[in-house]
Amino acid sequence: xxxxxxxxxxxxxxxxxxxxxxxxxxxxxxxxxxxxxxxxxxxxxxxxxxxxxxxxxxxxxxxxxxxxxxxxxxxxxxxxxxxxxxxxxxxxxxxxxxxxxxxxxxxxxxxxxxxxxxxxxxxxxxxxxxxxxxxxxxxxxxxxxxxxxxxxxxxxxxxxxxxxxxxxxxxxxxxxxxxxxxxxxxxxxxxxxxxxxxxxxxxxxxxxxxxxxxxxxxxxxxxxxxxxxxxxxxxxxxxxxxxxxxxxxxxxxxxxxxxxxxxxxxxxxxxxxxxxxxxxxxxxxxxxxxxxxxxxxxxxxxxxxxxxxxxxxxxxxxxxxxxxxxxxxxxxxxxxxxxxxxxxxxxxxxxxxxxxxxxxxxxxxxxxxxxxxxxxxxxxxxxxxxxxxxxxxxxxxxxxxxxxxxxxxxxxxxxxxxxxxxxxxxxxxxxxxxxxxxxxxxxxxxxxxxxxxxxxxxxxxxxxxxxxx
RNA sequence: GGCGGGGUAGCCAAGUGGUAAGGCAGGGCUCUGCAAAAGCCUCAUCCGUCGGUUCGAUUCCGACUCCCGCCUCCA
Numbered sequence: 001x002x003x004x005x006x007x008x009x010x011x012x013x014x015x016x017x018x019x020x021x022x023x024x025x026x027x028x029x030x031x032x033x034x035x036x037x038x039x040x041x042x043x044x045x046x047x048x049x050x051x052x053x054x055x056x057x058x059x060x061x062x063x064x065x066x067x068x069x070x071x072x073x074x075x076x077x078x079x080x081x082x083x084x085x086x087x088x089x090x091x092x093x094x095x096x097x098x099x100x101x102x103x104x105x106x107x108x109x110x111x112x113x114x115x116x117x118x119x120x121x122x123x124x125x126x127x128x129x130x131x132x133x134x135x136x137x138x139x140x141x142x143x144x145x146x147x148x149x150x151x152x153x154x155x156x157x158x159x160x161x162x163x164x165x166x167x168x169x170x171x172x173x174x175x176x177x178x179x180x181x182x183x184x185x186x187x188x189x190x191x192x193x194x195x196x197x198x199x200x201x202x203x204x205x206x207x208x209x210x211x212x213x214x215x216x217x218x219x220x221x222x223x224x225x226x227x228x229x230x231x232x233x234x235x236x237x238x239x240x241x242x243x244x245x246x247x248x249x250x251x252x253x254x255x256x257x258x259x260x261x262x263x264x265x266x267x268x269x270x271x272x273x274x275x276x277x278x279x280x281x282x283x284x285x286x287x288x289x290x291x292x293x294x295x296x297x298x299x300x301x302x303x304x305x306x307x308x309x310x311x312x313x314x315x316x317x318x319x320x321x322x323x324x325x326x327x328x329x330x331x332x333x334x335x336x337x338x339x340x341x342x343x344x345x346x347x348x349x350x351x352x353x354x355x356x357x358x359x360x361x362x363x364x365x366x367x368x369x370x371x372x373x374x375x376x377x378x379x380x381x382x383x384x385x386x387x388x389x390x391x392x393x394x395x396x397x398x399x400x401x402x403x404x405x406x407x408x409x410x411x412x413x414x415x416x417x418x419x420x421x422x423x424x425x426x427x428x429x430x431x432x433x434x435x436x437x438x439x440x441x442x443x444x445x446x447x448x449x450x451x452x453x454x455x456x457x458x459x460x461x462x463x464x465x466x467x468x469x
Numbered sequence: 470g471g472c473g474g475g476g477u478a479g480c481c482a483a484g485u486g487g488u489a490a491g492g493c494a495g496g497g498c499u500c501u502g503c504a505a506a507a508g509c510c511u512c513a514u515c516c517g518u519c520g521g522u523u524c525g526a527u528u529c530c531g532a533c534u535c536c537c538g539c540c541u542c543c544a
Contacts, residue, residue, distance in 0.1 A: 011473095033544080041544085048544040078542075165539080166472055217542085239544030240474090246543090270474075271538065278537075308492075309482060314475070314537060321481055324493035331492090334507065361483095369483040373491035383508060440502055447504085458506045467506075 001363040003062055006312060008164050008243060008266040015365050020064065020234055021264060027065050029229035030056060031263075033221060033238035033246070034070035034116070037097035038078040040288040043302070043317055044272050044279055046108060048239045050306045051269040053110040055237060057409045058362050069228045070113035071221055072098055074120050075214055080204050090120070090204050104289045107299035108306075109411040115228050119220035123206045126215045126223040130193045130208075132257040139256075142185060145196030145211045149249070151189045154256050161252055164243045164266060191249050192216035218249040222257070225250075231258040237267040272306075272315040292322070300412050301325040307368055307410065328376075329412060335379045336403055336414040338386050342396035350401035354378045358406045375406060418468040424455050428466055431457065 004015040020028045032052040035041055041049075052070070059066045074094040083093045098118075105112070119126075130147055133139035138154045141147050151161050161167065185192075197205040197212040205212045225233065231254070238247060247266065254262040274285035292302055305325040309315040354374065361370035382399055385391045391399070407413060420428070431446035450457055451469070458465040 036543085045544045051544090076542090167540085168471060241539065241543055244472095244539065245541090269544070271544065273537075276536090305481090312474085313482085316481065318481075321493075324481070327494090328492050331507090338507095367483075369491070373483070376491055380509085387508060435502085438502075444503080451505095456505070459501065459504085460507080461500075465506080 001360050003058070003363050004365055005265060005267060006365050007264075008268050009263075011165075016265070018265065021232065026063075027067070028059055028235065029067050029069070029233035030059070030235040030237070031069045031071075031221070031225040031229060031233065032113070032236075033242055034072050034113075035097075035101050036073040036076050036079070037094045037101060038076065038082055039097060040290060041101055041104060042279065043274065043287045043289065043292070043306075045239075046104070046289060046302070047272050047306050047315065047317075048237075048269045049105060049110060050108055050303055051311045052237050053108075053411065054307060054311070054366060054368065054409070055235070055267060056111060057411060058366060061359065061362075061405075061409045067115070067229065068111070068113040069115045069117065069225060071224050072101075072116055072118045073217075073220060074098065074118050075204060075220075076217060080201055080214075083204065084200065084202050094120075100290075104299075107289060107293070108303045109300055109413070110303075111411075117224040117228060119215060119224070122220060122224050122227065123208075123215065125227050126219050127194075127206075127208050129219060129223045129226070129253065129257050130210070133193065133253065136256060139193055140186065141210055146192050146213065147194040147210050148185050148190040149193055149253060149256070150186060151252070152187060154252055159252070159255055162248065163251055164248055167244070167248070191218065191245060193219050193253070218246055219253060221246075222250050222253040222262075226254060226258070231260045231262070233263060235265045235267065236263040237269065240268040240270050243268055267311075269311045270314050272317045274317050275319070276316055295319075297322050297326070301329060304329055304412055308372065310369060311366055331379060332375070332412070333414050335382055335386075336400065337417065339382065339391075339396045339400045339403070342386070342391055343393050343400055346393040346397040348394050348397035348401060350405050351398045352402070354399075354402040355405045358409075362409065371406075371409075375410070378403075420455060420466040420468075424450065424453065424466060427453075428455075428457055428464055432464060 003018040005018050006014075007016045010016050019025065022028070030052075032049070035045065052068075056066055056068050072094075075090065079090065079094060083090050086093065102112070102116075130139060133149065134141070134147065136157075138157070139147055139149050140153075155161055193216045194208060194210050194213050195216055196210075197214070201214065205214055225236070236247070236250075243266075251262050273279070274287065275283075277283055277285055279286045289299065289302060293299070301322055302325075305317065305321050306315075308321075308325075357374040358371050361367045361374055364370070382391075385395070403414075427446055427450050431443045431450070434440075434443035434446060447457055450466075454469045456467045456469055458467060
């Protein structure tokens with residue numbers, strides 16, 4: 001089924017069918033705005049990265065050969081400030097958060113991007129791009145030594161600034177902060193491509209034809225995405241707050257330099273609320289993934305919860321919801337576990353119904369809620385068939401194969417059962433013996449003892465089952 | 470002030486011009502020595518408020534109201 005997406009470039013024109021630029025309709029280039037590594041990423045950031053992972057997995061599920069690029073912004077105002085405060089080096093400081101970021105990304109079950117370019121390793125490309133813009137007359141060097149992008153000049157050559165949203169630069173509140181901007185721009189809307197070195201930058205600067213300095217905020221994305229994916233590529237995604245100015249400026253820089261359309265599809269993920277409120281440290285609803293793991297939740301539970309709502313809707317992330325995620329995943333685990341038991345070593349081609357309904361839901365602008373509904377209906381039907389023993393080993397294997405197919409998109413897997421150690425097994429056997437002898441007092445005592453040791457014993461029609469708490 | 474997204478059961482969340490998916494929680498039942506676990510069933514005369522269009526609106530239009538986002542670093 002044809003995948004339809006909401007392209008921000010089209011705004012209110014509705015959904016647009018996704019067709020890759022590749023003449024073979026096979027290869028897809030996808031760029032996702034990655035982290036600025038100045039701290040641990042929070043749950044709001046993770047929503048966007050899990051969303052990007054969903055897009056990538058959906059494309060791969062649909063048979064495309066995706067090249068997923070995610071930048072690491074490792075030079076920026078906040079980073080420089082903290083490097084100075086902590087008396088460390090840029091690389092040491094950013095390296096720590098970059099590693100943490102990639103660990104968290106993995107914990108959330110996200111496929112690792114194929115390329116993760118760092119801004120500091122692409123200074124040459126950035127400078128080259130700026131030189132191109134200067135040569136084309138849409139960028140200028142100001143008295144302060146910085147290089148700025150001129151929106152007026154850009155518009156003057158027939159280019160459109162304001163592709164992602166309706167912009168009315170005159171009506172816009174050129175806020176107090178902008179007015180008091182210390183930079184010497186010709187126009188408030190202009191933005192820095194190259195920031196001239198200032199004493200506060202310390203050791204963080206690079207030589208350039210414009211003088212010593214460092215890249216502006218947006219330019220690294222243009223330089224690195226063009227390098228990795230070409231001057232025009234398929235998909236660019238990020239959080240909705242990045243539409244303006246970041247993405248708008250990226251388009252201006254890129255199209256201003258190449259004269260070609262930059263990106264075919266722009267996808268933006270909505271923000272989330274935590275416990276119904278905007279996240280803030282003072283409200284106590286500001287979570288990093290680490291905070292949630294420390295509360296006993298798992299990465300897959302967080303992933304599940306982040307994947308329950310449509311990407312363009314504000315989502316209310318709650319701790320209650322996270323507890324609910326645990327239960328919901330437990331039902332899937334239970335069902336898949338039973339299927340594995342029935343299937344034994346049998347393998348079969350996947351059932352088509354589940355995957356077909358699932359992909360139809362996703363094809364509709366990634367309607368993940370509808371996709372989950374398909375999954376849970378399948379769980380209920382499967383459970384019924386398991387209950388009335390109408391499932392053969394072959395049926396179970398086919399169902400399992402179908403589940404694995406949809407899980408290649410969901411990425412929640414199924415929890416493997418923990419192996420009980422010998423001591424626990426011995427206790428369980430003793431309990432079974434006592435139970436068989438109808439010594440319920442003793443069997444219950446052993447059950448309590450097992451519980452104290454962290455294991456729960458379940459009686460099933462097929463015998464006992466040990467479960468780790 | 471400009472631009473944009475929303476208000477659907479206790480909570481989370483899809484969706485449709487013809488009478489409301491799914492998940493969690495709750496309730497009932499099955500299984501069990503009792504439990505637990507699991508499974509099955511059940512759970513919105515109603516979709517922020519008020520008007521309008523329509524045979525019919527939660528879905529379209531208008532007004533109002535509340536919440537949220539961008540315009541400044543931001544996922």
